[in-house]
Amino acid sequence: MNLQQAKFEYLLRLGDSSLIIGHRLSEWCGHGPILEEDIALINIALDFVGNATSLLGYAAQVEGKGRTEDDLAYLRGEREYRNLLLTEQPNGDYAATIARQFLYDTYTFFLYEELKSSKDETIAAIAVKSHKEITYHLRHTTQWMLRLGDGTEESHQRLQTALNELWMFTSELFDMDEVDGLLINEGIAADLDKVKAAWEKRVNEVITEATLQVPVTNIKQKGSREGKHSEHLGFLLAEMQYIPRSYPGSKW
Amino acid sequence: MNTSTYTKEQLFSLLSEIPDPEIPVINIIELGILRDVQWDGSLCTVIITPTYSGCPAMKVIEDDIRIKLNEIGISNVxxxxxxxxxxxxxxxxxxxxxxLRAYGIAPPDHSTIDKAVLMGKARELKCPQCGSKNTEMISQFGSTACKALYRCLDCKEPFDYFKCL
Known part of the structure; x- marks a missing residue:
């Protein structure tokens, strides 16, 4: 694998995760439990989709085969997608969405903090921009973790259940392979061991403050780096890609 | 027509007529979206930057810039x-x-984002309607990506706050 291939792969991982979690959040549009939350989640979805547009646009440029960010988003099948398994998990109830979002927002908060000093100027520029937005996302989901966890008996139970069910997808966030190794050597990618230490500390603090238990599991779901996804991604893509695939090349 | 007869100042002045599509009381220069205009032969390059990564107004702003430049005969943009x-x-x-304040949007009240944001401390803001500081945040996210939603506890009016970024 050469540097260009590694960079393309790395940008797909970052961009696909943003796109898929952004799409998941957009599914709440018109269904939020209260109007303010509906608006908040759609704002956050928009940030993620915007971030995905930048990353996939850059991926297409690095690839140099004339594809665009839209080609990458709409014309790849699930086995070609590189998003983390956590990001494709269904919204479930509001507690499940908040738990997934909190785990992922904490991850991107520390990941993009590292990427701000990437030696790749475009990645660094996107990271500086996105990190400001992520700070607001993390604040929002952290507040909801505390509210639901330290709320009623039912909200506490629902959030604990959500955390327990999602926990098996968290170890994958920090897996590194040849792509990471090559790019870390070049000062381009983030060292996920560093991100992991910061993530664990903060996630444990918030879960404890929310009077919840940090889940324990030996199950480690992984596979997204090879395009092996949970059963949920195909359905998501079917909906997201329906229009561009039914009417190829349409513009409005 | 030799389009490069327009100076950068003249082009900035022309483009200052383009309002932000979502907050029409301020233009794209005042908002800081328009960064530069450069000439290369007959090609006019306009450099813009988004407020938020996913700001849906960027496409509209691009179209507005093209239309504005077209009006004075610059089509190679x-x-x-x-x-x-x-x-x-x-x-x-x-x-x-x-x-912004006169339009009913409380302007950003301090420089850039700070750690207080992460720790969940809401800022003390003045109501753009009555000036009271007795206000509270309803939601960190408002009607557009760049705004948060507040309400005044004295005059009871809800208002938008242009949040710091």
Missing amino acids: KIDLVYSPAWTTDWISDIAKEK
Whole structure:
């Protein structure tokens, strides 16, 4: 694998995760439990989709085969997608969405903090921009973790259940392979061991403050780096890609 | 027609007529979206930066720039979207902040984002309607990506706050 291939792969991982979690959040549009939350989640979805547009646009440029960010988003099948398994998990109830979002927002908060000093100027520029937005996302989901966890008996139970069910997808966030190794050597990618230490500390603090238990599991779901996804991604893509695939090349 | 007869100042002045599509009281220069205009032969390159990564107004702004330049005969236009340096509310001028306030949007009240945001401390804001500081945040996210939703506890009016970034 050469540097260009590694960079393309790395940008797909970052961009696909943003796109898929952004799409998941957009599914709440018109269904939020209260109007303010509906608006908040759609704002956050928009940030993620915007971030995905930048990353996939850059991926297409690095690839140099004339594809665009839209080609990458709409014309790849699930086995070609590189998003983390956590990001494709269904919204479930509001507690499940908040738990997934909190785990992922904490991850991107520390990941993009590292990427701000990437030696790749475009990645660094996107990271500086996105990190400001992520700070607001993390604040929002952290507040909801505390509210639901330290709320009623039912909200506490629902959030604990959500955390327990999602926990098996968290170890994958920090897996590194040849792509990471090559790019870390070049000062381009983030060292996920560093991100992991910061993530664990903060996630444990918030879960404890929310009077919840940090889940324990030996199950480690992984596979997204090879395009092996949970059963949920195909359905998501079917909906997201329906229009561009039914009417190829349409513009409005 | 030799389009490069227009100076950068003249083009900035022309483009200052383009309002932000979502906050029409301020223009794209006051907001800090328009970064530069460059000539290369007959090609006019306009450099813009988004406020938020996913700001849906960027497409409209690009179209508005093309239309505006077309009106004075400049049709060879390239629009570059740059991310660095990252847009910040610090670029909004004091005059523009006053326009925001008069429009009913509380302007960003301090420079850039700070750690208080992460720790969940809401800022003490003045109501743009009655000036009272007895206000509270309803939601960190408002009607557009750049705004938060507040309410005044004295005059009871809800209002938008242009949050710091």
